Amino acid sequence: MGMDMNKDELIALYRQMLLIRIFEDKSAEMYAKAKIGGFLHLYNGQEAIAVGALSALRPDDDLVTHYRDHGYALARGLNANAVMAELFGREGGTTGGRGGSMHLADVDKHFWGGYAIVGGHLPLAVGLAYANVHHKTDRIVMCVMGDGSTNIGTFHAALNWAQLWKLPVIFLVENNMYAMGTAINVHSAVIEIYKKASAHDMYAERVDGKDVLAVHEVVCRLAERARGGEGPALLEAVTYRYRGHSMADSDVQRSKSEIAEQKMRDPIPTFAENVLLKRNLLTQADMDRIQKEIEAEVEAAVQFADASPEPALNTLYENIYAHPVANMQSGGSLIGPATLYSGNGKHG
Amino acid sequence: MAEITYREALKRALREELAHDPDVVVWGEDIVAYGGGGAYGVTAGLSKEFPGRIRDTPIAEEAIVGVGIGAAMGGCRPVVELMTINFALVAWDQIVNHAAKQHHMFNGKIKVPMVMRSPAGFGRTAATHSQNFDAWLSSIPGLKVVEPATPYDAKGLLKSAIRDDDPVFFIEHLQLYGTRGEVPDEEYFIPLGVSERKREGKHLTVVTWGRMLVETMKAAKTLSDEGVELDVIDLRTLRPMDLSLAIESVKKTNHAIVVEEGWRSIGLGAEIVASLQEQAFNYLDAPIARVAGLEVPMPYAKNLERATLPFADDVVMAVRAMLANKY
Structure with a gap:
């Protein structure tokens, strides 16, 4: 597996996984320093899935994800500066501080966003796939979710519709064994998630989500299949997240020994040892240098985010509508742009 | 000027917009074959005029609205029909958390040019089928809400709603479908947001x-x-x-x-x-x-x-x- 990838491509996989890991650790640090607010869902441990999957897609294939989206944003090539600035809620962020951690996006890169209502984005992915077919493009859609989303109504409604209309969607389920803190055997009657696709007559596979090349290989096949008009597929990638559900999660429900055991087979050093070092693609010195380069890149992202201004108050009413019409704010309201412009707070 | 029904006025608006823009698609439950085109007959006959663009969907309102949102993000102009406004509750997350949020939350980079048509009203259908959620819907920033009273307004407003770049909830009324009024043969539009x-x-x-x-x-x-x-x-x-x-x-x-x-x-x-x-x-x-x-x-x-x-x-x-x- 991965034999079709050249040296540079294999090293790129390593760099991306490491970038995500270091970026997430830095995000946790920034959260502790209150530079980041609200929810922060980190991707540590699951890096091989985003990196393996996106390396198998074309850059113009559409991507829709859940809220644990930092890894996908970075793997799709979004600038770490803009991603960190978004976490900080700054003007220089990916959505100018409107969306935050859970709603990273870059439509120019066909990343249509992270979504934070569990399962809510699945129908959107099906609709994007319809638009691709309607416009006679051969772009496909990847829709990423967690195991916890496979119990909600939209999961089944979206799978049924995609299969019914033979739309080019890959539903990628990251099975990290927990829906927030609820273990899979407690939240799902079917613990081998890929089997749920059979209820909708959909092709499905299961892959080791800690093996970046295995993920890459299977997504290559599923993408070719979808692009060729053979319809959607579901891929279950079995993985484990090292941190709690979010930074607000004390993570008391998982045992320390379970987490430690999972870390024994970490996707990043495993790939480095079994592929990069074994095939003499990199030396330990190279790897140390890459580590330092990425640490510097992430540190620069923090500097960029910190220097980026807060969004201007007078932009608050922008983009509520694409096509504003007269009388947009209802008459007589005391809360209006005029009072915001004056900087006097809500009640002018 | 000919007098036509509110139902016919809506159908003419759909027909004109389907002919005008190949990206307009019309989806809903039982809108192709059943009873000749929809539970209330608004889409009757359109599927023959525009094959492939009028499609029956599963009874899954969260998907009807959600797939519509995705298609709209991807450049289509879906007109989705919710058989009655009562069923909009099944799609509430898609309407409130997705359709209405996309443009602002993604800082103006995503548009959702979609119309959700749905009749409100009553007719001996009891508690769960006789409601009108115009107040709820109208309280949501990001959504536009239209509720026409006459055939003339129904046609002109629906055409404007379909060409609008924002999600529009278009409330029809069961008791109005059969009402008649003058509607010119010539094309016209009524702007949204004007009483x-x-x-x-x-x-x-x-x-x-x-x-x-x-x-x-x-x-x-x-x-x-x-x-x-x-x-x-x-x-x-x-x-x-x-x-x-x-x-x-x-x-x-x-x-x-x-x-x-x-x-x-x-x-x-x-x-x-x-x-x-x-x-x-x-x-x-x-x-x-x-x-x-x-x-x-x-x-x-x-x-x-x-x-x-x-x-x-x-x-x-x-x-x-x-x-x-x-x-």
């Missing part, structure tokens, strides 16, 4: 929309025979709401009643009354009154259903009561 004076009068302002416009116009005829002339303002669009005509009217008549079909508490009438008193308080000779539906889950029995809903008689009585001291 209209449907009747000129000097004694009292009625602000209303949807089916209650029809009832108000009946009441106006009765009252005119008594020498009372209503100034009737039809809002037509509920979000964004244009109260400019209503305010101007109140300054002239010094009396106002808001007439709505939905539940009174926390209803649109409450919002309209608040706005009118904020902007025309010194012109009012009496507290603004509301005529609204009674706050009960709709019963099935014919007499109870009738008692729950406002009709022309209720408007007549409210007007008489307000003007009692004056005439």
Whole structure:
């Protein structure tokens, strides 16, 4: 597996996984320093899935994800500066501080966003796939979710519709064994998630989500299949997240020994040892240098985010509508742009 | 000018927009084959004229709206039909958390040019099938809400809604589908967010929309025979709401009643009354009154259903009561 990838491509996989890991650790640090607010869902441990999957897609294939989206944003090539600035809620962020951690996006890169209502984005992915077919493009859609989303109504409604209309969607389920803190055997009657696709007559596979090349290989096949008009597929990638559900999660429900055991087979050093070092693609010195380069890149992202201004108050009413019409704010309201412009707070 | 039904006016709007733009698609439950085109016949025959673009969907409203949102993000202009507005509740997350949020939350980079058509109203269908959520829907930033009362407005507003780049919830009314009115053969548009004076009068302002416009116009005829002339303002669009005509009217008549079909508490009438008193308080000779539906889950029995809903008689009585001291 991965034999079709050249040296540079294999090293790129390593760099991306490491970038995500270091970026997430830095995000946790920034959260502790209150530079980041609200929810922060980190991707540590699951890096091989985003990196393996996106390396198998074309850059113009559409991507829709859940809220644990930092890894996908970075793997799709979004600038770490803009991603960190978004976490900080700054003007220089990916959505100018409107969306935050859970709603990273870059439509120019066909990343249509992270979504934070569990399962809510699945129908959107099906609709994007319809638009691709309607416009006679051969772009496909990847829709990423967690195991916890496979119990909600939209999961089944979206799978049924995609299969019914033979739309080019890959539903990628990251099975990290927990829906927030609820273990899979407690939240799902079917613990081998890929089997749920059979209820909708959909092709499905299961892959080791800690093996970046295995993920890459299977997504290559599923993408070719979808692009060729053979319809959607579901891929279950079995993985484990090292941190709690979010930074607000004390993570008391998982045992320390379970987490430690999972870390024994970490996707990043495993790939480095079994592929990069074994095939003499990199030396330990190279790897140390890459580590330092990425640490510097992430540190620069923090500097960029910190220097980026807060969004201007007078932009608050922008983009509520694409096509504003007269009388947009209802008459007589005391809360209006005029009072915001004056900087006097809500009640002018 | 030919008189056609509200139902036919909607169909003509769909036909014209399907012909105008190949990205317009129409999806819904039972809109192709069943009964010749939809539970209420609006799409009858269109699937033959536009093969592949009028499609039946599963009974899964969260997917009908959600797949529509995705298609709209991808450059289509879906018109999705929710068989009744009561079923919009199944799609509530998609309407509120997705359709209405996309443009702002993604900083203007994503657009959702989608229309959700759905009839509100009643007809001996009991509590879960006799509602109108216009107040809920109209409270959501990011959404536009339209509720036409006449065939002419229905056609012109639906065409504008389909060409609009924002998600529009287009509320139709079961009791209006069969009503008739003049609709020109020539193409025309009615802009969203613009109210209209449907009747000129000097004694009292009625602000209303949807089916209650029809009832108000009946009441106006009765009252005119008594020498009372209503100034009737039809809002037509509920979000964004244009109260400019209503305010101007109140300054002239010094009396106002808001007439709505939905539940009174926390209803649109409450919002309209608040706005009118904020902007025309010194012109009012009496507290603004509301005529609204009674706050009960709709019963099935014919007499109870009738008692729950406002009709022309209720408007007549409210007007008489307000003007009692004056005439």
